[in-house]
Amino acid sequence: MTTQVIVLNGGSSSGKSGIARCLQAVLPDPWLTFGCDTFVDALPASLRTASDGIDVAADGEVSVGPEFRALEAAWIAGIAATARAGARIIVDEVFLGGPASQERWQKSLGDLAVLWVGVRCEGTVAAGRETARGDRVAGMAASQAELVHRGVLYDMEVDTTRTESLECARAIAARIG
Secondary structure, three states: OOOOEEEEEOOOOOOHHHHHHHHHHHOOOOEEEEEHHHHHHHOOHHHOOOOOOEEEOOOOOEEEOHHHHHHHHHHHHHHHHHHHOOOEEEEEEOOOOOHHHHHHHHHHHOOOOEEEEEEEOOHHHHHHHHHHHOOOOOOHHHHHHHHOOOOOOOOEEEEOOOOOHHHHHHHHHHHHO
């Protein structure tokens, strides 16, 4: 079965978005990218700093509440429906809940051909990128670097610590065939 969805999971500033853009450039067919940052940006302001929505602590720890989870479920179902309608999809995600996060996606993607990709980056390198970006709470990248991978099963992994996004994208594209 031809891959319909590529799920990139990694911590903040690990290089997922860069890989997604490179995949769009190297894959022969058009692929749409949906990222967790896009989802968070789409939330109403009232849910971006609330216990019902998403809250980022001063140390970078992220917690989410029931309203966030309900909207996230709709978001995931919508992405799955888009893939079922024929679009090829790249998902840029952060599995803060480890295997429980992956299970939410697996449940919605069910019958679709999915390539699960772990995007790793050493915490110190990701933290440096986080600082350079200037749009993240300090500490988020380091705290997520390993956390998001615990208990998650992948078809393949890439490591952006010393490998450029384009090279990682080419490895992923080769796996798709």
